[in-house]
Amino acid sequence: MADKHKAAPMVDEVSEFEILEIAVRELAIEKGLFTQEDHNAWTDYMHTLSPVPAARLVAKAWLDPEYKKLAIEDGVKASLEVGIDWVKQMPTQFGTPSDYCNLRVMADTPTLKHVVVCTLCSCYPRPILGQSPEWYRTPNYRRRLVRWPRQVLSEFGLQIPDDVEVRVVDSNQKTRYIVMPERPEGTEGWTEDQLTEIVTRDCLIGVALPKPGKTANDPRPVRKALKPYGH
Amino acid sequence: MSEATRKRVLNHLDYVGLLQPAIHTETHAPSPDEVTNDQYRAYTRPSHDIGGERDVSIQWEEKEEEIWEHNTFVTCEVLAWRGVWNAEERRRRQNVDVGQTQYLGLPYYGRWLLTAALILVDKQFVTLTELHEKIDEVSKRYE
Amino acid sequence: MSKPHYDLEHHVKKATGIGDPQCFKGEAGDPRFKVGDKVKIRDLPDVFYTRTQAYTRGCEATVVRLVYETPPAEDEAWDNTENVEWMYSLLFKQKDLWPEYADAFSQDTLETEIPEHWLEPA
Numbered sequence: 001m002a003d004k005h006k007a008a009p010m011v012d013e014v015s016e017f018e019i020l021e022i023a024v025r026e027l028a029i030e031k032g033l034f035t036q037e038d039h040n041a042w043t044d045y046m047h048t049l050s051p052v053p054a055a056r057l058v059a060k061a062w063l064d065p066e067y068k069k070l071a072i073e074d075g076v077k078a079s080l081e082v083g084i085d086w087v088k089q090m091p092t093q094f095g096t097p098s099d100y101c102n103l104r105v106m107a108d109t110p111t112l113k114h115v116v117v118c119t120l121c122s123c124y125p126r127p128i129l130g131q132s133p134e135w136y137r138t139p140n141y142r143r144r145l146v147r148w149p150r151q152v153l154s155e156f157g158l159q160i161p162d163d164v165e166v167r168v169v170d171s172n173q174k175t176r177y178i179v180m181p182e183r184p185e186g187t188e189g190w191t192e193d194q195l196t197e198i199v200t201r202d203c204l205i206g207v208a209l210p211k212p213g214k215t216a217n218d219p220r221p222v223r224k225a226l227k228p229y230g231h
Numbered sequence: 232m233s234e235a236t237r238k239r240v241l242n243h244l245d246y247v248g249l250l251q252p253a254i255h256t257e258t259h260a261p262s263p264d265e266v267t268n269d270q271y272r273a274y275t276r277p278s279h280d281i282g283g284e285r286d287v288s289i290q291w292e293e294k295e296e297e298i299w300e301h302n303t304f305v306t307c308e309v310l311a312w313r314g315v316w317n318a319e320e321r322r323r324r325q326n327v328d329v330g331q332t333q334y335l336g337l338p339y340y341g342r343w344l345l346t347a348a349l350i351l352v353d354k355q356f357v358t359l360t361e362l363h364e365k366i367d368e369v370s371k372r373y374e
Numbered sequence: 375m376s377k378p379h380y381d382l383e384h385h386v387k388k389a390t391g392i393g394d395p396q397c398f399k400g401e402a403g404d405p406r407f408k409v410g411d412k413v414k415i416r417d418l419p420d421v422f423y424t425r426t427q428a429y430t431r432g433c434e435a436t437v438v439r440l441v442y443e444t445p446p447a448e449d450e451a452w453d454n455t456e457n458v459e460w461m462y463s464l465l466f467k468q469k470d471l472w473p474e475y476a477d478a479f480s481q482d483t484l485e486t487e488i489p490e491h492w493l494e495p496a
Binding site for chain 2: 014015017018019020021022023024025026027028031033034038039042043046091092096097098100117119120121122131133134135137138139140141142143144146147151152155156170220221222223224225226227228229
Binding site: 233235236237239240241243244276280282283313319320322323327354355 | 378380385386417420421427429434452453471472473
């Protein structure tokens with residue numbers, strides 16, 4: 001049986017995955033199903049993605065109650081104000097196929113904490129949040145979060161008080177979600193840019209809370225790629 | 232009625248949680264009398280439907296992306312852009328049609344990749360012979 | 375032997391400049407349920423495909439939002455897009471989903487989306 005912790009194969013060994021990937025891409029291009037330019041255009045689009053627009057959406061909502069209302073009511077419309085067009089920004093002009101075009105912004109309150117999972121695959125709002133982290137895609141997170149949310153959150157370092165309602169959002173169809181956490185204490189008078197910095201990817205998934213001075217996700221082990229893709 | 236359904240659902244989740252990829256030295260295709268309705272439902276369940284299954288806690292990890300993983304994701308999106316499949320068709324093929332063993336046994340993007348290869352064959356854009364020859368040709372570039 | 379002919383521009387023509395699920399807006403007719411209604415998830419077969427999670431079957435929930443109109447996943451997974459339905463965002467009580475869920479956290483909930491044909495009045 002393969003041991004996932006055994007030494008990685010030599011880097012100069014070509015994997016079956018690499019070979020098949022090249023074969024599929026080249027065949028699709030040879031058959032005229034798409035062009036190399038299409039492929040490049042999508043890669044260029046991927047390079048524009050990050051969690052920053054979602055963080056800015058939250059920061060704007062903290063500063064502007066009217067915008068917060070809009071964000072909760074119509075996440076796609078609210079995204080426009082942070083530079084994200086869910087329909088027309090992509091090479092398709094009809095949104096990304098995998099992410100569809102329906103964003104909901106789930107606003108926490110002092111008595112309500114949201115956290116997002118996709119139990120069926122790993123649906124994720126890429127256009128406004130970038131690529132999903134590995135742990136979010138694991139069967140483990142997907143199996144357990146819906147049934148033991150407080151235990152899983154505690155593994156991420158979040159202890160939710162007994163009097164707060166934990167609401168798991170299972171992103172199972174065409175809607176994509178981000179969490180709008182409560183604005184933390186100690187940020188009075190901050191600018192939108194300052195606030196944006198503390199809304200990390202993990203805060204937007206719901207497994208972390210924003211805190212003054214904390215501008216990165218909690219450190220976790222990083223599984224190295226054999227031939228890493230440089231974003 | 233509803234109570235019976237709830238009981239069956241929870242029992243089902245316990246059951247499918249026990250299914251794991253395995254390497255067998257012989258096959259055991261059972262005769263019909265050896266398959267209960269619970270087992271039928273477990274074997275035919277969509278392999279992606281895992282919410283609520285029991286599991287132990289693990290270390291949460293980040294991961295660097297392989298070049299082939301990035302290219303695979305892009306290929307799948309561009310195939311949808313150009314109308315070869317829609318996203319639901321892709322999700323069905325890569326998360327359910329692959330079956331339980333591949334679902335849990337292969338990397339996340341490994342399933343995307345195999346599915347992208349198969350859609351070309353299933354929809355007759357390429358023959359399987361063409362695909363096989365292409366894989367062979369690409370392999371030889373690295374010998 | 376014949377090869378099928380696919381209209382590769384089917385979705386492009388329908389969704390360009392509009393988006394998906396927006397491109398199905400107005401095709402589902404009147405919704406059967408409204409916000410606040412109590413519904414129960416049917417225990418339909420799930421052989422071959424579904425996106426209605428097993429853990430929701432037979433459970434009661436409350437409609438919190440009519441989110442969009444779309445073909446159900448079971449249809450769209452084979453590119454059948456004729457029968458468009460309302461999609462509902464439903465709120466479940468965790469205590470209803472999981473018998474062992476702690477009484478101390480009886481306020482905890484779960485929200486997810488289920489298409490109309492999976493629902494019946496509670």
